[in-house]
Amino acid sequence: MAGFAGRLARCWYSGFLRSPLQVPALGLHVGGPAMQTSQKDFNNAVSQLKLLKEDPGNEVKLKLYALYKQATEGPCNVPKPGMLDFINKTKWDAWNALGSLSKEAARQNYVDLVSKLSASSESPSPEAPAADRKQPESDSLVVTSGDGITTIRLNRPTKKNALTTQVTPSARESILLVLSRLFHSKTMYHDIIAALQAASKDESPITVLTGSGDYFCSGNDLTNFTSLPAGGPEEMARSSAVLLRDFVNCFIDFPKPLVAVVNGPAVGISVTILGLFDVVYATDRATFHTPFSHLGQSPEGCSSYTFPKIMGSSKAAEMLLFGKKLTAQEACAQGLVTEVFPDSTFQKEVWARLKAYSKLPPNAMRISKQIIRDREKEKLHAVNAEESNVLRERWLSDECMNAIASFLSRKSKL
Numbered sequence: 001m002a003g004f005a006g007r008l009a010r011c012w013y014s015g016f017l018r019s020p021l022q023v024p025a026l027g028l029h030v031g032g033p034a035m036q037t038s039q040k041d042f043n044n045a046v047s048q049l050k051l052l053k054e055d056p057g058n059e060v061k062l063k064l065y066a067l068y069k070q071a072t073e074g075p076c077n078v079p080k081p082g083m084l085d086f087i088n089k090t091k092w093d094a095w096n097a098l099g100s101l102s103k104e105a106a107r108q109n110y111v112d113l114v115s116k117l118s119a120s121s122e123s124p125s126p127e128a129p130a131a132d133r134k135q136p137e138s139d140s141l142v143v144t145s146g147d148g149i150t151t152i153r154l155n156r157p158t159k160k161n162a163l164t165t166q167v168t169p170s171a172r173e174s175i176l177l178v179l180s181r182l183f184h185s186k187t188m189y190h191d192i193i194a195a196l197q198a199a200s201k202d203e204s205p206i207t208v209l210t211g212s213g214d215y216f217c218s219g220n221d222l223t224n225f226t227s228l229p230a231g232g233p234e235e236m237a238r239s240s241a242v243l244l245r246d247f248v249n250c251f252i253d254f255p256k257p258l259v260a261v262v263n264g265p266a267v268g269i270s271v272t273i274l275g276l277f278d279v280v281y282a283t284d285r286a287t288f289h290t291p292f293s294h295l296g297q298s299p300e301g302c303s304s305y306t307f308p309k310i311m312g313s314s315k316a317a318e319m320l321l322f323g324k325k326l327t328a329q330e331a332c333a334q335g336l337v338t339e340v341f342p343d344s345t346f347q348k349e350v351w352a353r354l355k356a357y358s359k360l361p362p363n364a365m366r367i368s369k370q371i372i373r374d375r376e377k378e379k380l381h382a383v384n385a386e387e388s389n390v391l392r393e394r395w396l397s398d399e400c401m402n403a404i405a406s407f408l409s410r411k412s413k414l
């Protein structure tokens, strides 16, 4: 008993000792507190900038651009653009003007400038976890960490959080946002992949996917199919299939508890991936449907395998073949949803519960997830690859092209 108590005490103390200087093998940072704070402040400032309500004006934007480049890349190290390349030359001049200013000083100046500008930044909703860390992402995806939860929030409410494969300008787009996107990935799919990869290594025990506004997500943005790459429809289908496979793989491989907070209706791929989540909480306003046949498409997100397993083959067929829309209660009865909450108390109840769960020992939760999920992974990867290949063909079919053309010409709502 004494030996056990001693071991317990040693673990307890080593846990404490680890926190000030964290261990690189665990994907965490090393270095003194001043260094950590400065980088963290810089990352926060980069995120905070996107929440500014007022356009700070071109002069300030240029200064921010120059400081960002200096802080991340050091002194200007690229050739001067030609006289006619006016915008890039102006940016180059601003960066070059910082001379040999150190990265640390540039970071500090950047943080100071953003904190002066951010008086009017948005405040988070009271129920959501306190955001003590916000990661760089596009305007359409907001990633925050706090209270032991990393929250990945789809943030295109005017388009029902449809998932883009293109950079789509938003209403409050500014040069500043365009510039900030130059440093980050291009599309919502890529941003979600990056956010999941970062979350898999961060300190939060729990990761959540949710949406802004009245929808959870309306699935793939059907306008993705309208801007063809140089290789034509074949190249569009090929690259979309690769993106789809990579996207779904991230959910299959995600190592920590992954929770969907379904704040409203869900369509298409936002429904199918739910079979790869550990827990799905839904408002009673949510609905779930996969109109693949209507779109001349076929199942993805491993749903051809997970749905029959979760709800039985005949219920799965009704959803996946006929596009039957389930209410939240029905989805819960079928096992796709864990629990349904009244819309009026949904946010409050769900976040309170998740905050409590996030205090459970993180390693125990990871290991339990591993035991539950690992034996299925190989199968899921094979299913994902097959579904992506089949869809590649489907996207080139007349059935699919006609259905998308019909949506885009507003003839049908799905």
Ligand SMILES: CCCC/C=C/CC(=O)SCCNC(=O)CCNC(=O)[C@H](O)C(C)(C)COP(=O)(O)OP(=O)(O)OC[C@H]1O[C@@H](n2cnc3c(N)ncnc32)[C@H](O)[C@@H]1OP(=O)(O)O
Pocket (backbone or CB within 6 Å): 158, 159, 160, 162, 163, 165, 218, 219, 220, 221, 222, 223, 240, 241, 243, 244, 267, 268, 269, 270, 291, 292, 295, 297, 300, 407, 413, 414
């Ligand atoms: C590369 C990986 C590919 C993975 C493939 C995945 C397959 C799928 O996800 S299939 C599912 C695709 N999604 C749909 O078919 C949904 C299409 N949208 C609708 O049927 C309706 O918009 C709605 C039922 C979701 C909402 O209808 P409601 O009347 O309430 O609102 P709207 O006025 O229609 O929508 C507002 C606004 O948002 C635009 N929008 C909504 N969903 C999408 C979407 N999926 N793609 C593109 N745009 C969408 C809609 O057009 C409206 O835009 P405007 O205000 O500009 O008209």
